[in-house]
Amino acid sequence: AQSVTQLGSHVSVSEGALVLLRCNYSSSVPPYLFWYVQYPNQGLQLLLKYTSAATLVKGINGFEAEFKKSETSFHLTKPSAHMSDAAEYFCAVSGSQGNLIFGKGTKLSVKP
Amino acid sequence: GAVVSQHPSWVICKSGTSVKIECRSLDFQATTMFWYRQFPKQSLMLMATSNEGSKATYEQGVEKDKFLINHASLTLSTLTVTSAHPEDSSFYICSAKRGPYQETQYFGPGTRLLVL
Numbered sequence: 001a002q003s004v005t006q007l008g009s010h011v012s013v014s015e016g017a018l019v020l021l022r023c024n025y026s027s028s029v030p031p032y033l034f035w036y037v038q039y040p041n042q043g044l045q046l047l048l049k050y051t052s053a054a055t056l057v058k059g060i061n062g063f064e065a066e067f068k069k070s071e072t073s074f075h076l077t078k079p080s081a082h083m084s085d086a087a088e089y090f091c092a093v094s095g096s097q098g099n100l101i102f103g104k105g106t107k108l109s110v111k112p
Numbered sequence: 113g114a115v116v117s118q119h120p121s122w123v124i125c126k127s128g129t130s131v132k133i134e135c136r137s138l139d140f141q142a143t144t145m146f147w148y149r150q151f152p153k154q155s156l157m158l159m160a161t162s163n164e165g166s167k168a169t170y171e172q173g174v175e176k177d178k179f180l181i182n183h184a185s186l187t188l189s190t191l192t193v194t195s196a197h198p199e200d201s202s203f204y205i206c207s208a209k210r211g212p213y214q215e216t217q218y219f220g221p222g223t224r225l226l227v228l
Binding site: 042045051101 | 118144157158161205209213216217218219222224
């Protein structure tokens with residue numbers, strides 16, 4: 001069975017600082033991994049995805065994530081946080097039915 | 113792009129009434145759609161998987177007779193919450209895939225349901 005663990009329900013950074021959101025997964029098959037962002041009262045927007053190609057994946061808005069099989073991790077990073085990055089971020093792994101299995105989410109706050 | 117819309121975005125209803133939520137893929141054909149439910153400050157939980165022209169597959173613990181799903185066309189899936197009660201109040205989000213073997217899901221903006 002597949003599962004996702006996001007470490008830290010709330011991360012706070014200063015504007016311009018590095019953003020690091022952690023995600024570890026469990027999967028019995030080679031996984032497809034995703035990061036989504038959700039702004040208040042809105043749906044989810046795809047930031048980036050890993051589908052067994054390059055292990056370093058670049059997404060929108062300057063975000064990137066690195067797939068590390070040995071660590072079963074897919075952490076999301078951004079070199080310099082912007083105020084507009086404040087949102088909820090969800091890591092997800094593809095399920096056996098083609099659905100997505102989400103982590104509990106990490107709320108990112110950006111301080112001026 | 114790949115745009116998914118939901119209607120309505122907000123609905124308030126009385127306990128005991130039924131509410132229908134529509135999910136449409138606007139610029140692509142979606143053979144598979146998913147319905148998720150999200151409680152405040154929590155993650156998304158899959159309710160059911162909907163394939164065009166066939167019966168939906170419900171997750172364990174989701175009442176089929178309460179949450180009716182119809183995927184009548186390649187661009188439309190509907191979720192009907194029958195005899196809604198206050199505990200059904202939640203944020204319902206749908207997503208769509210271009211095909212069963214496509215890995216990317218495109219999400220709608222969500223529908224917030226409040227049952228009084």
